[in-house]
Amino acid sequence: MKKRLLIALLPVLLTACAEKDQYQAAVLAHIQKDQQLQQEQHLKDYKIDPERLAKCVVDTSANKMPGIFIYDPSRLTAFRNYTKMLNAPFAPDPKKAFEELRILFTPEHTLAEAHANFTESMLDCYSAMVSESEPDAK
Numbered sequence: 001m002k003k004r005l006l007i008a009l010l011p012v013l014l015t016a017c018a019e020k021d022q023y024q025a026a027v028l029a030h031i032q033k034d035q036q037l038q039q040e041q042h043l044k045d046y047k048i049d050p051e052r053l054a055k056c057v058v059d060t061s062a063n064k065m066p067g068i069f070i071y072d073p074s075r076l077t078a079f080r081n082y083t084k085m086l087n088a089p090f091a092p093d094p095k096k097a098f099e100e101l102r103i104l105f106t107p108e109h110t111l112a113e114a115h116a117n118f119t120e121s122m123l124d125c126y127s128a129m130v131s132e133s134e135p136d137a138k
Contacts, residue, residue: 019079020058020070026086028054033090046133048126056125057118064117066109078114081105085114 031050061082067075081104084097091097098111105111 019076019083020062023079023083023086024054024058026083027057030086046130048129048133053122053125053129056128057121060121060124061117064121066106078109082114082118085111085118 028050031054062070062075062079065075065078065082067073067078069075081101084104085101088094088097088101101111105114
């Protein structure tokens with residue numbers, strides 16, 4: 001009985017991991033492509049690892065995404081939509097990509113709220129990592 005339940009749940013678990021990994025890859029690509037971030041002296045001075053920053057942003061932004069837990073179908077949809085949101089500026093037709101995003105995001109969780117969640121998470125993680133690397137003032 002337990003084996004059947006595990007086999008039935010396995011595709012859902014693998015899909016959830018894949019959606020989160022794709023979102024994390026999109027966040028990392030965004031960090032690496034963002035010209036303003038690349039010129040930021042703090043990244044160089046504090047030696048902030050972009051992969052660690054991306055993981056932090058994914059974990060922090062996931063807390064404010066729809067859905068109760070990571071395997072919740074609405075959370076999986078949110079991961080997919082956030083990934084599309086981050087990739088939209090690099091699409092062949094960005095205007096069309098943003099129009100699709102407006103349709104994808106539900107009335108409860110608008111595109112503006114998603115973008116604000118991502119930006120807030122980015123700033124929170126960025127400041128936390130800078131604070132971590134500062135020597136203790138005694």
